[in-house]
Amino acid sequence: MQKIDTGERNKQIQEISSRKVAEHNDLISSVAKMDKTPLKMFELAVSCIDTDAPPKDNIVFLSKKELFTFFDVSDNDKHRRFKEAVEKMQEQAFFRIKEKKNRGFKFKRIVPIPYVEWNDYNDKVLIRFDQAIMPYLIDLKNNFTQYAISDIMELNSKYSIILYKWFSMSYNQFEHYQYKPNRTKKQLEDYKSPRIIISDLRELTDTVDDYSRFDNFEKRVIKDAIKEINSFTHFNVEYKKIKKGRSIDSIQFHIVKKANWKDENYKRNDVQAQLTEEQNQAQNQVNYAVAVANPFTMKLINSSLLYATDIANQETILELAESVYPVYDKLVKELGEDALETHMDYVRRKMVDYSNDKKNIVKYLSISAKQYLNSRLSKQQMKE
Structure with a gap:
């Protein structure tokens, strides 16, 4: 199998970079019970959804070349690896969603992509989303977050992707409200410097039963993820540990948007985002x-x-x-x-x-x- 030439790869990257992902905040705050590859494949598929014209039968189409470019795979074994990734996504991957209701919390377990179809004689890959996941992807009048799929493209850790989305959710609220009169200065500062208790962070990153020692948890889930986010996305993130007694109770992050980062083409149709x-x-x-x-x-x-x-x-x-x-x-x-x-x-x-x-x-x-x-x-x- 021939490799994708440099010119074609650059064209694919440019096309991917022009797309955005928009998801409901309940989905971003959910527990992604899947590893990096299915999660990135899901995000790439979501970037194909036009929320103004939702896909018929919940179906979107990707190309194999696009997938291989997104995952930076060019070896002769890429088709087998693609097949294994699809199988793993359908057999193991699901979201555990927790929604706050008047009487308490409602819990959902959703397999987001139950059906994928492709063949060995053309480039097209059909992806059908489950009906239960669609409200979190198209019913986005309120409480949703938009971010660049190209930022996720370079992230190689599940924790990096999860935290990047969570940071985007918080920082986007700061951008949305910073020139509006209905948020206090403290609320705006909280959006830029979100704080999360350790138990909630473990739940968000699906590490409740992993890395029992805090130093291991900090390195694998926080430090390594932030290093990737700072290197490959439009955020620079720092954090500090907050103690309660002698134990680490919570983490406070501080998010700064990089000046003159890659042109944010994904916001080209977002009038509010373009306002100075x-x-x-x-x-x-x-x-x-x-x-x-x-x-x-x-x-x-x-x-x-x-x-x-x-x-x-x-x-x-x-x-x-x-x-x-x-x-x-x-x-x-x-x-x-x-x-x-x-x-x-x-x-x-x-x-x-x-x-x-x-x-x-x-x-x-x-x-x-x-x-x-x-x-x-x-x-x-x-x-x-």
Whole structure:
């Protein structure tokens, strides 16, 4: 079997580098019960999914050349190794997902790719995802993470891949919220410097029963993984051990994004990711002007729920537009304009008088409106 020539390999690498992976955070936080090769194969297959046009019958197609390039395999034994990797993925690999629900946690065990088809006379490989895994790959309106498949390409440890995805999940939240008004400075710092207790880190990396000595665990799961991540991805990560008594209780990581890292082509269609700080500030000015002109703003002023100091505070107005006005929209649609005005009057009369330095008008108005919608208080009840 001939090797893939350099020009063709570079073309394959360029094509792979233009793709992104998007996964729900519950999947990223799940336990991947598989080794490096099935995990990387899964990630490569996910990068073929267009979330705006989900694949028919949950099927995507890869090429063998693409797979061999991704895994940097060019020897004569590559087809046998590919077959063994597929068999191992289907026989042993699954995700153990833990979802938080109102009454506790819900657990799922999902084999992500139950069917793979290929032949010996063309380059095409058919991969069909299990239906149970698809919501974590295409239903991504909230709580999802996007990252470059090319970053994972060079990682040669299962722990490196798992931690890289976990770092991406945390840092992406920092990038998403850093110019928005609804996160505190401490919350933003926590996204850049996430902390995880050792037992949770062992569960995440599927090492609960491995490396019982902490020094072995630290070297194999943390140090070696971070060395790879720092070498081959767009992150530089440091960490410190935090003690509780005489034992190591948790690890705090500090994530920094490399300046002038490889062109992040995978974000080429992500408008928010491309905005500079100046552009974000300019966009906030536009959003602020729109929010001030919103009829709900004038209604709040007329109801003596907003004052000049509130209007002058860009953060307050942007938070109102994001957290309160959508609730008012729903309230008006369901109960009418009169109900909103009556509700505002009721809120003003019942509002606890507390000092401005402790006042959170956005939170107060949001909770009040949601409670009203949930309870469906009548106008008469509020006038009593």
